[in-house]
Amino acid sequence: MTAVELSYWQQTVFRVLGVLVAVILPAGGFVYVFLFKMMSFMQSRLGPMEAGPYGSMQLLAEVGKFLQKEDIVPEKADRRLFFLAPYIVLASTFLLLVVMPFGPDAYFTNLDTGIFLAMGLSSISVIGILIAGWASASKYALIGGLRAAGQLIAYELPMVLAVVGVVIQAGTLNLQGIVTAQHSGEIFGFGGIGNPFIITQLVGFFVFLTATQAELTQTPFDMPVAESEIVTGYITEYSGLRFLLFFIGEFATAGAFAAIAATLFLGGWAVPFVDLDDDIMNIAGPLVLFGKMMLVGFLIFWVRFTFPRFREDQLQAFAWKFLIPISLVNILATMVLKVAF
Amino acid sequence: MSDFLRDYLTVGIFGLVGAGLVGLLLGVGSLLRPTRPQPEKYINYESGVDPVGSQWGQSQVRYYIFALLFVMFDVEAVFIFPFATRVDAYGWFGLVEMVVFIVILALGLLYAWKKKVLRWV
Numbered sequence: 001m002t003a004v005e006l007s008y009w010q011q012t013v014f015r016v017l018g019v020l021v022a023v024i025l026p027a028g029g030f031v032y033v034f035l036f037k038m039m040s041f042m043q044s045r046l047g048p049m050e051a052g053p054y055g056s057m058q059l060l061a062e063v064g065k066f067l068q069k070e071d072i073v074p075e076k077a078d079r080r081l082f083f084l085a086p087y088i089v090l091a092s093t094f095l096l097l098v099v100m101p102f103g104p105d106a107y108f109t110n111l112d113t114g115i116f117l118a119m120g121l122s123s124i125s126v127i128g129i130l131i132a133g134w135a136s137a138s139k140y141a142l143i144g145g146l147r148a149a150g151q152l153i154a155y156e157l158p159m160v161l162a163v164v165g166v167v168i169q170a171g172t173l174n175l176q177g178i179v180t181a182q183h184s185g186e187i188f189g190f191g192g193i194g195n196p197f198i199i200t201q202l203v204g205f206f207v208f209l210t211a212t213q214a215e216l217t218q219t220p221f222d223m224p225v226a227e228s229e230i231v232t233g234y235i236t237e238y239s240g241l242r243f244l245l246f247f248i249g250e251f252a253t254a255g256a257f258a259a260i261a262a263t264l265f266l267g268g269w270a271v272p273f274v275d276l277d278d279d280i281m282n283i284a285g286p287l288v289l290f291g292k293m294m295l296v297g298f299l300i301f302w303v304r305f306t307f308p309r310f311r312e313d314q315l316q317a318f319a320w321k322f323l324i325p326i327s328l329v330n331i332l333a334t335m336v337l338k339v340a341f
Numbered sequence: 342m343s344d345f346l347r348d349y350l351t352v353g354i355f356g357l358v359g360a361g362l363v364g365l366l367l368g369v370g371s372l373l374r375p376t377r378p379q380p381e382k383y384i385n386y387e388s389g390v391d392p393v394g395s396q397w398g399q400s401q402v403r404y405y406i407f408a409l410l411f412v413m414f415d416v417e418a419v420f421i422f423p424f425a426t427r428v429d430a431y432g433w434f435g436l437v438e439m440v441v442f443i444v445i446l447a448l449g450l451l452y453a454w455k456k457k458v459l460r461w462v
Contacts, residue, residue, distance in 0.1 A: 008347060012351065012354060015351060015354075015355075016354065016355075016358050019355055019358060020358070020362070023359075023362075066370075067366075067369060067370050067373050067374065068373050068374055068375075069370075069374055070374055070375055070376060070377065070382075071370070071371070071374060071376075072382055072383065073383070074383055074384070074385045074386075075383040075384070076385055076396050086363050087359075087360045087363050087364075090359045090360070090362060090363050091356045091357075091359035091360045091363075092359070093359060094355045094356060094358055094359030094362075095352065095355055095356050095359065097355070098351065098352050098355050108351060108355070109348040109349075109351045109352065110348070111348050111349075111352075116422055117352075121352075134397075136385075137385060137396035137397060138385045138386060138387070138392075138396060139387065139392075139396065139400075140386070140387075142396075142397065142400065143400055146400070146402055150407060150408075153407070153408060153411045154407060154411070156411075156415075157411065157414050157415065157418070160415070160418045161418065161421075164418070164421050164422065164425050167422065167425040167426060168425045168428050171426055171427075171428070171429060172426055173422065173426060231386065231388070236386055237385065237386060240370070240374070241366060241367060241370040241374075242367075244366075245363055245366065245367075313460075316407065316459070317459065320407070320410070320450070320454075320459045321454065321459060324414070324450065325447070325450070328443055328446075328447055331421070331425075331443065332440060332443060335428055335436055335439060335440075336436065338428050338429065339428060339429075339432060339433060339435075339436045
């Protein structure tokens with residue numbers, strides 16, 4: 001419990017600062033730890049080493065470089081839509097984090113619609129991507145935008161259906177409630193470590209992570225930005241700072257989805273054996289969540305650096321003929337078990 | 342204002358913060374970056390050769406039918422979520438109802454599958 005009562009605008013200032021950290025820190029962390037370092041080590045090289053110790057200041061150097069780049073808008077482009085697209089993509093990333101809980105009192109909003117709202121708001125980015133692809137007035141961008149739209153809607157379904165399994169087990173859509181349900185849960189009467197839903201919803205976790213991979217257009221599912229055939233898809237005509245904004249959006253969304261996966265399946269900010277109402281969790285909670293988020297991020301990028309790209313038709317077939325049926329079966333099985341026990 | 346509305350106001354504020362960050366970065370960038378316009382810079386990228394034909398060239402959208410299927414399944418998700426939070430309260434009765442609902446949807450998917458809608462055309 002906080003000792004001082006803050007007025008609404010004061011809380012809002014804290015939340016705005018909090019969400020800026022919650023967007024920029026995971027985005028920066030993912031790019032440095034996974035994209036720069038992990039990928040380099042997997043390819044037997046060192047990655048950036050010059051800027052700062054072990055190249056840790058490389059990100060600042062990159063941002064400084066992009067800030068100085070000339071702003072180029074193709075003359076044939078639909079200028080207003082071209083300018084609008086990055087706003088929509090980044091706004092959708094920020095909206096994704098609205099419902100995330102970081103500790104017993106550390107949350108942005110404690111909405112009862114929780115995860116449902118987050119799933120809905122996450123799909124706004126499709127509109128931004130489609131606008132970007134269309135407004136660029138480039139053949140590559142148009143094809144990339146359409147592919148992205150087809151892929152994002154196809155993989156949104158398995159993602160939503162995978163979440164249903166968790167919701168059935170927890171009995172609530174509220175993310176704080178889902179964390180509580182995992183902390184106080186029992187596995188066949190044994191309540192020692194609670195019940196992180198990854199144990200009972202392993203299928204759901206697999207489907208959710210696969211769908212996340214596709215929503216982020218990470219490598220096995222990177223047909224929309226396939227560099228060997230359509231350059232970089234919908235961001236082909238975006239250069240300099242506007243490209244950086246799409247890039248930040250992509251990695252911040254990766255962080256947000258990893259945090260959601262950690263909250264839904266790995267117990268969120270809670271730690272076993274530590275009381276949920278403990279004040280210390282307001283400080284330790286965000287760190288615990290960050291650790292779990294990096295773990296999920298590791299899985300996402302491990303897959304990204306390992307697998308070759310799916311063909312477009314394989315990609316659609318995988319969503320419709322494999323992921324959706326097994327997530328429907330998962331829902332049915334979870335319901336039956338929930339009612340039976 | 343009630344807490345409920347304030348929570349949703351926060352949702353709106355977060356959207357504005359996201360858009361504001363974009364505006365801020367682009368604003369800072371516009372102070373720092375050079376502007377040296379040359380007509381060649383503003384031609385669309387088409388692998389280094391001059392662009393051919395209309396930029397919004399016609400292409401076959403092969404998966405528009407998936408979009409229709411998507412609408413169907415997304416609406417279904419809206420119905421499943423409220424039930425999912427109340428599985429315990431409805432017990433076996435609710436379970437049977439929901440199984441019927443999901444089986445009908447699965448039949449729809451199966452029908453689309455058999456009609457070769459899910460195939461790459």
